[in-house]
Amino acid sequence: xxxxxxxxxxxxxxxxxxxxxxxxxxxxxxxxxxxxxxxxxxxxxxxxxxxxxxxxxxxxxxxxxxxxxxxxxxxxxxxxxxxxxxxxxxxxxxxxxxxxxxxxxxxxxxxxxxxxxxxxxxxxxxxxxxxxxxxxx
Amino acid sequence: xxxxxxxxxxxxxxxxxxxxxxxxxxxxxxxxxxxxxxxxxxxxxxxxxxxxxxxxxxxxxxxxxxxxxxxxxxxxxxxxxxxxxxxxxxxxxxxxxxxxxxxxxxxxxxxxxxxxxxxxxxxxxxxxxxxxxxxxx
DNA sequence: CAGTATCCTGGGGGATACTG
DNA sequence: CAGTATCCCCCAGGATACTG
Numbered sequence: 001x002x003x004x005x006x007x008x009x010x011x012x013x014x015x016x017x018x019x020x021x022x023x024x025x026x027x028x029x030x031x032x033x034x035x036x037x038x039x040x041x042x043x044x045x046x047x048x049x050x051x052x053x054x055x056x057x058x059x060x061x062x063x064x065x066x067x068x069x070x071x072x073x074x075x076x077x078x079x080x081x082x083x084x085x086x087x088x089x090x091x092x093x094x095x096x097x098x099x100x101x102x103x104x105x106x107x108x109x110x111x112x113x114x115x116x117x118x119x120x121x122x123x124x125x126x127x128x129x130x131x132x133x134x135x136x137x
Numbered sequence: 138x139x140x141x142x143x144x145x146x147x148x149x150x151x152x153x154x155x156x157x158x159x160x161x162x163x164x165x166x167x168x169x170x171x172x173x174x175x176x177x178x179x180x181x182x183x184x185x186x187x188x189x190x191x192x193x194x195x196x197x198x199x200x201x202x203x204x205x206x207x208x209x210x211x212x213x214x215x216x217x218x219x220x221x222x223x224x225x226x227x228x229x230x231x232x233x234x235x236x237x238x239x240x241x242x243x244x245x246x247x248x249x250x251x252x253x254x255x256x257x258x259x260x261x262x263x264x265x266x267x268x269x270x271x272x273x274x
Numbered sequence: 275c276a277g278t279a280t281c282c283t284g285g286g287g288g289a290t291a292c293t294g
Numbered sequence: 295c296a297g298t299a300t301c302c303c304c305c306a307g308g309a310t311a312c313t314g
Binding site: 052 | 278
């Protein structure tokens with residue numbers, strides 16, 4: 001294994017660039033940036049939450065979508081799922097170390113949006129106003 | 138207004154939290170994290186590109202989707218679109234300052250995926266192997 | 275409480291063809 | 295070259311109902 005010095009001196013073994021269609025990163029990226037997946041990951045940064053707590057936190061998500069996304073993220077190794085042996089069963093979802101790692105840039109993104117959404121909306125309306133295809137006479 | 142001081146003393150004027158369903162940030166977030174939107178923004182970090190250059194860079198995108206996403210991002214004020222008066226018309230897309238600002242966290246995310254996609258894939262296969270519903274025998 | 279199952283609809287998104 | 299228009303399929307995702 002260490003005899004491979006001739007091929008690529010210092011090139012990191014990363015053929016997994018999302019700009020390529022066959023890269024597995026495409027799928028991972030889709031999970032991370034899916035509308036609900038992103039909010040789940042970031043929402044869990046404050047600590048573990050139960051199903052219904054997540055449902056409450058993430059306004060507008062349906063049970064189906066929440067459940068579906070949770071399963072995907074657990075499968076991806078980004079979340080852990082722990083069933084507590086209480087009488088009404090309760091399940092606790094938490095970020096794995098890998099998930100916490102992924103959540104960080106997502107939170108940065110979310111914060112950017114929070115701070116700049118209004119500016120974007122302003123740009124939209126400005127654009128719509130300026131893009132008059134039919135100049136008045 | 139000040140008579141309502143009992144409710145929330147020092148609430149920051151940011152009702153635009155993407156965790157709320159009616160927040161305009163939801164839509165902005167969708168544009169930023171859409172499969173092609175993200176790659177366009179990050180792809181333009183190296184400098185302006187023309188339509189077909191983007192099409193080549195972003196493997197697998199159709200002309201329709203590229204065009205559609207470009208229009209959306211221009212409208213959002215994240216990209217600029219400049220038509221050059223050449224004989225075969227050429228169009229140059231570039232990040233606006235706002236767009237460059239947004240692209241930064243997206244690039245961080247993309248780099249994370251690039252570095253950790255394999256680990257996620259490994260988690261997936263491990264999960265699939267462990268989740269044997271029908272024990273062999 | 276924490277889901278799964280089923281039905282159904284809108285639109286994301288690909289392929290192809292045409293235009294300025 | 296840089297798109298727009300059209301057709302069409304598939305599935306994300308909501309609503310509702312049922313289960314352990």
